[in-house]
Amino acid sequence: MEVLKTTELSKRYGLVQAVNKLSFSVKKGEVLGVLGPNGSGKTTTLGMILGIIGPTEGNYSWFENDHSRPLLKVGSLLETPNHYPFLSGWDNLKITAHIKQAGLKELSDLIEMVGLSSRINHKVKTYSLGMKQRLAIASAMIGDPEVIIFDEPTNGLDPAGIAEIRMIIQQIAARGKTIIMASHILVEVEKTCTHCLILKNGQMISHGRVDQILKSANTFMIESDDRGKLMTAITGIPGYIDHQILNNKLMVTFEDSTKGSHINHLLFQRGVVLSHLSREKRKLEDAFIELLNGT
Amino acid sequence: MKKIGFLLKLEWSKYRKNNTMMVFALSALLLFPIACMLLYSFTTRVIPEEFPLTLYEYPNLWALTGYISNWITYFLVVITGIYIITMEYSHKTLRQNVITGLRRTEFLQSKILFVLLYAITLTMWYIIVTLLFGLFAGESLNFDISSDSMFFLSHFLMVFAYGVLGMFFGLVFKSLGLGFILFFLYASFLEPIFSRLVHGNLIGGDSHLFYPANAFKDLMPFPFYSGLVDLMPPDQQFKMALTTNESIIASILYLGLLILIMNRKINRSDL
Numbered sequence: 308m309e310v311l312k313t314t315e316l317s318k319r320y321g322l323v324q325a326v327n328k329l330s331f332s333v334k335k336g337e338v339l340g341v342l343g344p345n346g347s348g349k350t351t352t353l354g355m356i357l358g359i360i361g362p363t364e365g366n367y368s369w370f371e372n373d374h375s376r377p378l379l380k381v382g383s384l385l386e387t388p389n390h391y392p393f394l395s396g397w398d399n400l401k402i403t404a405h406i407k408q409a410g411l412k413e414l415s416d417l418i419e420m421v422g423l424s425s426r427i428n429h430k431v432k433t434y435s436l437g438m439k440q441r442l443a444i445a446s447a448m449i450g451d452p453e454v455i456i457f458d459e460p461t462n463g464l465d466p467a468g469i470a471e472i473r474m475i476i477q478q479i480a481a482r483g484k485t486i487i488m489a490s491h492i493l494v495e496v497e498k499t500c501t502h503c504l505i506l507k508n509g510q511m512i513s514h515g516r517v518d519q520i521l522k523s524a525n526t527f528m529i530e531s532d533d534r535g536k537l538m539t540a541i542t543g544i545p546g547y548i549d550h551q552i553l554n555n556k557l558m559v560t561f562e563d564s565t566k567g568s569h570i571n572h573l574l575f576q577r578g579v580v581l582s583h584l585s586r587e588k589r590k591l592e593d594a595f596i597e598l599l600n601g602t
Numbered sequence: 603m604k605k606i607g608f609l610l611k612l613e614w615s616k617y618r619k620n621n622t623m624m625v626f627a628l629s630a631l632l633l634f635p636i637a638c639m640l641l642y643s644f645t646t647r648v649i650p651e652e653f654p655l656t657l658y659e660y661p662n663l664w665a666l667t668g669y670i671s672n673w674i675t676y677f678l679v680v681i682t683g684i685y686i687i688t689m690e691y692s693h694k695t696l697r698q699n700v701i702t703g704l705r706r707t708e709f710l711q712s713k714i715l716f717v718l719l720y721a722i723t724l725t726m727w728y729i730i731v732t733l734l735f736g737l738f739a740g741e742s743l744n745f746d747i748s749s750d751s752m753f754f755l756s757h758f759l760m761v762f763a764y765g766v767l768g769m770f771f772g773l774v775f776k777s778l779g780l781g782f783i784l785f786f787l788y789a790s791f792l793e794p795i796f797s798r799l800v801h802g803n804l805i806g807g808d809s810h811l812f813y814p815a816n817a818f819k820d821l822m823p824f825p826f827y828s829g830l831v832d833l834m835p836p837d838q839q840f841k842m843a844l845t846t847n848e849s850i851i852a853s854i855l856y857l858g859l860l861i862l863i864m865n866r867k868i869n870r871s872d873l
Binding site: 383393407 | 603608611615616619621622628694695697698699700701702703704705769870872873
């Protein structure tokens with residue numbers, strides 16, 4: 308089931324095209340990471356699908372138009388957490404529960420999950436940013452939403468706060484929820500997300516499974532006692548793209564179909580005996596930068 | 603009814619522990635009887651006892667206390683109206699309410715319902731205080747509910763209109779301070795100057811009295827306008843305030859217009 312589908316979603320602010328004809332879909336159970344540099348249109352896109360920013364063109368639908376009030380099934384934390392500062396954390400959660408038409412029974416569990424039990428009756432204006440963020444996550448989870456949206460959930464937090472929030476998100480993902488998460492922290496996305504949407508200047512430059520995006524380059528670390536002979540031979544291997552020296556080893560990129568055993572066999576035929584051959588796992592950060600630079 | 607209860611409960615949960623709202627509400631409630639008592643104390647001191655005062659007899663008393671209430675609510679209800687909107691903008695909770703699942707129109711409805719309930723409460727308080735004041739000052743409860751009920755309707759409309767006007771300024775300017783200053787400048791200077799000097803000179807007649815802030819104020823006008831006019835020579839007499847019916851009709855029309863504009867704005871703007 309498609310929980311979200313956007314069709315040519317666009318937003319223009321005067322001369323600035325913040326989001327341009329964005330079409331993608333999210334299926335139930337997916338954990339989608341929305342990546343992109345500052346100003347790429349991540350928050351605007353999330354704002355549009357959450358109904359606080361009106362698209363100038365295009366449209367979107369939640370749950371295949373199956374719910375009359377779809378946002379009651381969506382929990383979200385967009386940019387900074389927004390609460391009534393003069394009310395306690397508990398009172399703020401009650402307001403969210405009231406709007407979501409959810410009971411109060413689950414609140415205690417959620418408060419415990421985000422570790423706010425000892426401060427929940429204190430006014431929100433006395434909370435640190437990390438505590439407000441945790442309260443916002445608990446608030447997003449009220450009503451057992453089918454989809455949860457996080458926009459830069461670790462923004463402005465110290466390293467301990469980032470680790471805490473990351474752990475909470477991983478706990479939520481482990482419950483099988485559909486999550487849409489915009490983040491700058493690529494390690495976070497790589498560890499948590501099943502799918503990835505990369506934006507640049509308001510346009511989609513990549514969308515797919517994280518493992519597919521990471522697989523699109525085929526890189527090996529190779530070394531031989533005879534470096535000169537190796538460098539000459541390697542360029543003649545079918546599927547060779549380029550190479551560079553990294554940590555005193557040769558890092559060589561081949562086309563997708565090239566296998567390690569095949570490289571070893573061909574180099575041996577050319578008189579090169581390898582002392583090291585390993586496949587380099589590509590990081591999302593590398594893929595992200597390559598994709599951004601390639602457009 | 604279920605939806606009205608849902609929206610009012612939502613509003614109540616936002617304000618019940620809000621000190622600013624409590625100060626506004628308590629001030630509106632307490633200043634009214636205090637102002638009535640101060641006026642009574644002043645008039646009984648400066649006016650000789652043998653001079654018959656009909657001021658504290660019905661229906662004059664409704665008009666007098668209504669006018670006092672007009673001054674108090676003019677400031678306190680307008681600022682409350684501005685506050686209940688700008689508070690949501692400054693804390694970004696309007697945006698959060700919508701993200702959470704509240705429809706924008708429901709957000710506006712909840713505020714209007716709150717102002718409506720506030721107007722009913724302050725009108726009941728106006729009736730209670732006036733009756734007690736009547737007992738105290740006039741030693742009488744002798745009034746005609748059928749004819750005097752127009753005072754209740756006018757008072758209710760006046761408070762409701764001030765609240766909605768405040769909401770409108772809050773929605774347009776999104777800042778409590780700026781909204782209140784601009785409201786004050788508009789209602790106290792810009793509209794009176796424009797309506798009397800520009801409109802009055804260009805068009806003439808009584809149409810300059812039909813501007814919104816004046817129409818709302820004239821729901822509970824200065825009680826002795828007609829007496830003052832009667833003192834003038836017939837050829838120099840002019841209309842100083844709208845009649846009750848005129849101000850009620852004009853206020854209802856303006857309220858409808860303000861609510862329509864607010865609904866359009868809240869539904870079309872990015873949050």
